[in-house]
Amino acid sequence: MKYYIIAGEASGDLHASNLMKALQKEDVNANFRFWGGDLMQSVGGTLVKHYKERAFMGFIEVILNLNKIFKDLAFCKQDIEAFNPDVIIFIDNSGFNLRIAKWAKQKGFRTNYYISPQVWASRAKRVHNIKRDIDAMYVILPFEKDFYKDNFNYDVTFVGHPLIDAIADRTQIEEAEFRAMHQLNNKPIIALLPGSRKQEITKMLSVMLSLVHDFKDYQFVIAGAPSQDYEFYKPFIKNANISFVENKTYDLLSVSTAALVTSGTATLETALFKVPQVVCYKSSAISYEIAKRIITLKYISLVNLIMNKEVVKELIQKDFNKNRLKEELDLILNSEKRDQLFLDYYDLEKKLGGKGASEKTAKLIYESIKS
Structure with a gap:
């Protein structure tokens, strides 16, 4: 299977890299193309753009870099079409990812989201767009499942928090x-x-x-x-x-x-x-x-x-x-x-639900593609 993954900062790079490792266990022919960082690159596949190139903080900095952001959006769409993935996996990074998701859904691509945008913190109406554009959402915070269901009648899957695995599996010193x-x-x-x-x-x-x-x-x-x-x-x-x-x-x-x-x-x-x-x-x-x-x-x-x-x-x-x-x-x-x-x-x-977030998510993504 071909997986196109978009992560936008250091934490996304960490969680995406662990998801990629878990996907490799499910799918021995996994082919990755991604926007991310060094950790994702160490797993394998093709790095399209490093998150360091597009790390903008705060409303003002985003406004000052709008031209670059729009160019990245256009390039990302072209790159996805050329790769033609079986699934696009979005990791957090909502400002960029939700725009790509809207386009991708219209184009008929399978869209999965791992690590929800913080819609429970602000601009909750974005959930209407998420329901429209995302085929499956995998959340990592225990209150998010109820937030989506109770407020928007949207079923999402709580998989546990990947930090528990990242910390437990590290080489200790x-x-x-x-x-x-x-x-x-x-x-x-x-x-x-x-x-x-x-x-x-x-x-x-x-x-x-x-x-x-x-x-x-x-x-x-x-x-x-x-x-x-x-x-x-x-x-x-x-x-x-x-x-x-x-x-x-x-x-x-x-x-x-x-x-x-x-x-x-x-x-x-x-x-x-x-x-x-x-x-x-x-x-x-x-x-x-x-x-x-x-x-x-x-x-x-x-x-x-x-x-x-x-x-x-x-x-x-x-x-x-x-x-x-x-x-x-x-x-x-x-x-x-x-x-x-x-x-x-x-x-x-x-x-936080114990270990195994990456493995649970990888299994669900792979099984959904096969089915």
Whole structure:
């Protein structure tokens, strides 16, 4: 079978690569063509365009790059027609993918979506288009199945969260080996996960690193995103208590005492490693004001959304400042808040449905094509 897969950022690259591996087990003749990243490329097939080439953050940046986005859309359609896949698999990345899905459905291609767009967060009316354009939706968050069914009478399949597999199946490393490999001292580690886009990282690190002098008994370690190279991070490493690890976030979390995390998939990854965290987010004033008017959620972190309560503290926009961050970091390092976090994290993992998300999804996709 021929599979055309479209993923748009680092997390999509991870989940798509694991899905591809699972599809290879179901279909020994699997032929992949994809938009994604290095992890997908390592599985095999043809990389059409890397997500690094189209990583735009915020409403303003998207507007400034509209011409490039429209060119990518046109090229993608041409490339799909030339490849003529048995199925197109969309991975998150809703702004791009839903436009391609509308066109693809009209052209008669089979359309599957793995990892739902966050329609439950904003612009829920998009579900009407999803029902029209997507043959099968595979969701990874437990509340999404009820959201689609109760509000739009749309049956989707909950397959569990692929992060559980990604974390369980990784090659583990001993803490002493990790410290030696990255020349870290013996101080407890505070992991900094500032996001994946340059604009985002710069905003986050400027505040996160302002705490270094207040926590001299800890080692601050920046988790480098696969989408950026060391030279970009180099100006931030101005102190002996600041270190950097490149593309080793899971290893870093496995040995960390606490973490400061930019909102996104990383909040859930941090929770699954049972690391107490403070969730941080700050965008441009204009983007924030626009987002406030269209996002209806009570929380921004996946941890709190899944648990439907405040498990981890969220510092958003003006609240994301040195004083508030210092106060919350103190709490998760030294108080009973830390113990409660561990209990909530275990409950969170139970809600996510256990291992096997990639395998379940691959089997369902392959069987649907055969039938």
